[in-house]
Amino acid sequence: MSKKILIVDDEPHIRMLIEQTLEDLEDDGVVLLFAENGEQALSIIEKEKPSLVFLDVMMPKLNGMEVCYKVKKELKLTDIYIILLTAKGQEVDRQKGLDMGADRYMTKPFDPDEMLSIAEEIIKL
Amino acid sequence: MSENGISLWIRALKYVLQRDKDSISLLKQTASFLNIELLVLDHDSKVLWGDAEKEYSYSVDLVCDRLRLGVVKCSNASGSFLVDLIKTLLTKEFEKKRIGKEVLSLYREINMIYGLSEMISEKIDTASIAEIALQESSQIIGSTHGLFLMYDPDEDEVTKLASFGDNPNSERNIKDQNEVLKSLILKGNAAIVPENRIKDNLSIQHLKAVMYAPLKVKHRTLGMVILGHKEKKEFTAAELKLLTTIALQTAAAIESAHLYQKGLKEARDREEAIRVIHEVTQKFVPSEFIKSLGKAKITEISLGDLTEREVTVVFADIREFTTISEGLSPKDNFLFVNGFNNRMGPIVRKNEGFIMQYLGDGFMALFPKGPQSALNASVEMHKVLHEYNKERVLKKRLPVKIGVGMQNGNLIMGITGDSNRLDAAIISDTVNTAARIEGLSKHYGTSILLTKECKDKLTNQQAFNFRFLGPVQVKGKQKSIDLYECINGDDDSLFDHKLQTMSTFNDAMSYYFNKEFAMAAVAFQEIFKLNTMDQTSKLFLNKSAHLITQEIEDNWKGIELMNTK
Numbered sequence A: 001m002s003k004k005i006l007i008v009d010d011e012p013h014i015r016m017l018i019e020q021t022l023e024d025l026e027d028d029g030v031v032l033l034f035a036e037n038g039e040q041a042l043s044i045i046e047k048e049k050p051s052l053v054f055l056d057v058m059m060p061k062l063n064g065m066e067v068c069y070k071v072k073k074e075l076k077l078t079d080i081y082i083i084l085l086t087a088k089g090q091e092v093d094r095q096k097g098l099d100m101g102a103d104r105y106m107t108k109p110f111d112p113d114e115m116l117s118i119a120e121e122i123i124k125l
Numbered sequence B: 001m002s003e004n005g006i007s008l009w010i011r012a013l014k015y016v017l018q019r020d021k022d023s024i025s026l027l028k029q030t031a032s033f034l035n036i037e038l039l040v041l042d043h044d045s046k047v048l049w050g051d052a053e054k055e056y057s058y059s060v061d062l063v064c065d066r067l068r069l070g071v072v073k074c075s076n077a078s079g080s081f082l083v084d085l086i087k088t089l090l091t092k093e094f095e096k097k098r099i100g101k102e103v104l105s106l107y108r109e110i111n112m113i114y115g116l117s118e119m120i121s122e123k124i125d126t127a128s129i130a131e132i133a134l135q136e137s138s139q140i141i142g143s144t145h146g147l148f149l150m151y152d153p154d155e156d157e158v159t160k161l162a163s164f165g166d167n168p169n170s171e172r173n174i175k176d177q178n179e180v181l182k183s184l185i186l187k188g189n190a191a192i193v194p195e196n197r198i199k200d201n202l203s204i205q206h207l208k209a210v211m212y213a214p215l216k217v218k219h220r221t222l223g224m225v226i227l228g229h230k231e232k233k234e235f236t237a238a239e240l241k242l243l244t245t246i247a248l249q250t251a252a253a254i255e256s257a258h259l260y261q262k263g264l265k266e267a268r269d270r271e272e273a274i275r276v277i278h279e280v281t282q283k284f285v286p287s288e289f290i291k292s293l294g295k296a297k298i299t300e301i302s303l304g305d306l307t308e309r310e311v312t313v314v315f316a317d318i319r320e321f322t323t324i325s326e327g328l329s330p331k332d333n334f335l336f337v338n339g340f341n342n343r344m345g346p347i348v349r350k351n352e353g354f355i356m357q358y359l360g361d362g363f364m365a366l367f368p369k370g371p372q373s374a375l376n377a378s379v380e381m382h383k384v385l386h387e388y389n390k391e392r393v394l395k396k397r398l399p400v401k402i403g404v405g406m407q408n409g410n411l412i413m414g415i416t417g418d419s420n421r422l423d424a425a426i427i428s429d430t431v432n433t434a435a436r437i438e439g440l441s442k443h444y445g446t447s448i449l450l451t452k453e454c455k456d457k458l459t460n461q462q463a464f465n466f467r468f469l470g471p472v473q474v475k476g477k478q479k480s481i482d483l484y485e486c487i488n489g490d491d492d493s494l495f496d497h498k499l500q501t502m503s504t505f506n507d508a509m510s511y512y513f514n515k516e517f518a519m520a521a522v523a524f525q526e527i528f529k530l531n532t533m534d535q536t537s538k539l540f541l542n543k544s545a546h547l548i549t550q551e552i553e554d555n556w557k558g559i560e561l562m563n564t565k
Helices: A012-027 A038-048 A064-074 A093-099 A112-124 B003-019 B021-034 B079-121 B126-140 B170-176 B178-187 B195-200 B237-284 B287-292 B321-326 B330-350 B371-394 B429-444 B452-456 B492-500 B502-513 B517-530 B535-548
Strands: A004-008 A031-035 A052-056 A081-087 A104-108 B038-042 B047-049 B058-064 B067-074 B145-152 B157-164 B191-193 B209-217 B220-229 B306-318 B354-358 B362-367 B402-418 B421-427 B448-451 B466-474 B480-486 B560-562
Touching: A004 A012, A004 A038, A012 A031, A012 A112, A012 B003, A012 B079, A031 A038, A038 A052, A038 A064, A052 A064, A052 A112, A064 A081, A064 A093, A081 A093, A093 A104, A104 A112, A112 B079, B003 B021, B003 B038, B003 B047, B003 B067, B003 B079, B021 B079, B038 B079, B058 B079, B067 B079, B079 B126, B079 B237, B126 B145, B126 B157, B126 B220, B126 B237, B145 B178, B157 B170, B157 B178, B170 B178, B178 B209, B178 B220, B191 B237, B195 B209, B209 B237, B220 B237, B287 B354, B306 B321, B306 B371, B306 B429, B321 B330, B330 B354, B330 B362, B330 B371, B362 B371, B362 B429, B371 B402, B371 B448, B371 B452, B371 B480, B402 B429, B402 B452, B429 B448, B429 B466, B429 B480, B429 B535, B429 B560, B448 B452, B452 B480, B466 B502, B492 B502, B502 B517, B502 B535, B517 B535
Parallel strands: A004 A031, A004 A052, A052 A081, A081 A104, B402 B448, B466 B560
Antiparallel strands: B038 B047, B038 B067, B058 B067, B145 B157, B145 B220, B191 B209, B209 B220, B306 B362, B306 B402, B354 B362, B402 B421, B448 B480, B466 B480
16 A cells, blocks of 8 residues: 655645645655645545644644544544644744654755655655 | 756656646546546656556657656547646646745755855854854855955955855965956855856866855955856856855854954953052052952942951051152152162061051051961061162162061051041051050161060960060059060070070069069160160169169069150
8 A cells, every 4th residue: 555645734835835845755655635624634634534734723724733632542543643733932832742742853944855755764664 | 958857757756647636537437528548657667547458559658848748649530638637737737836945045054155145143152153154155056266355444445254165375465456356345245156257267277166255244344255167157146146145144143243353352351450449459458358358359449338357457667768869859769768668568468468658658567367477577677678788888888777567456447538538447456555665666776566466366476576665554554464575586686685694684574573673674784785775774774773763662663664656
């Protein structure tokens, strides 16, 4: 079964940027999935069981922290690697995010090269 | 169209035919509706859609943007409609990907500039900022050479702050081209240097492409950043814009670094000024005094601060100062006193004491460590003066002699005065007593006088020789004080004399206090005849001789009254 990466952000241009960044992985058969809010993300996660989720923290409806908590603590989908995306200057949330079960943190503006290499590394696992 | 363009088209084609569910479904439905079998091969004849085993009558190249991306084969000619549909879907996807690529590349730039400003904002030295700026520029703008130049208006000179890439004549070129570089910097423009201009310029001939951007801060230009490439390449307008942005960020950081350094220097100058003031005030109020009050600096003291502690108080006074000063002008008098103080001060400090007050023809010193150090200092002061006097005598000047008196006891050190005028003060009976004892040394003709209390508290009594001079009483006080003369401060001949006659002197004193004045007088006479400089013996000789003729009361104890200070 092909590996899946879910990209969750309410801003379309960020989704596009991450898509462009991770485009090369598609050649290796990785499927990129997208969600524009927390609720959508949650239903895709339950249905598709992606290996990796890039999850924006600041989102309407269900925010990234809540999604993270539901996935890791309530649904116990601990195999899904979650990377929280947060704006620079909001690093104070870091510990909270990790407490919610996030595996890693990335700050925006993210470094595309760094993002790709992290994704490659995790997908291989 | 570059390689990159082809790969983007191929990528879009694969996406439309293999991954995009909507496109796939539309194509499938249309083909089935038209009843057409469809085969799409990429430019390497790899199957992207359909079954290669089947027969196809119609074949057409898939060309987009004049690029042959592959072949579309159909089972009949109406397949050309499908080709148009694929092209439409493909073009749309390509556009999306192209914009995405552009956005990503812009995003990379933003990210780089973000990172750059974060990195340089941490630096306070301009050279590091320049290094980082060049390093980051070369990472995002393909370049083999870089040069970071600063213009110093004071020196009217352009100098290198950082560089990369091999340029053996860099220093010389900058020197030769200084006027050109200066005018470029002062113009403050960014530009890509045309190819013919590069060829004509000896200092950049080793490069194929050159561009530069000014380091601008408000209306000034601090310098410029130059990037170059040794291979044939054209810097683009976008790259120049990026370099300009980097240069702007860097210029702001360099300006702040300058301001920081300036602020740092000012702060250092202020600190130095304060240190000097502190050093000078410390000379007016001894730092030991301030430390005794439990304060680190003079700025910490305030009116009313006080402390009580046991110290040895020493008064030293120049003998016959009036005689010496008579022959001197007021200025020479001042120089003489300064010369004297200059010799004595270090001895006091060496023995862990400090001078509390200068008294014109003498001084008061305090020794917190007690009488041993006070007495060591007193003996040494005399010895230094003996040496000094040898010089003075050669110069036909009067020798300088001092009398020293000391007492040990508790005293209160404190800050007195009013809110506008403060002074370090000590209040104690010990000070009065020490001053009076020093006064007595004149009377007894001794060089060092100390109380029994001082003598008993010496940690090494054996180091000194003493003569007991009897009890004295301060006017207004009930208790008398036993007084001793320390002879170690006397010149060698007097010291030898006193040492040799010590037992006779002690006997004489015993006679004296036993009221056997005739015996005492004989003994003192004997001592005095041996050395007429022994003023103490002379004094007791006279006293004894006088008392022989006097009616002596039963309770006479030979107590000397101290009236004068």
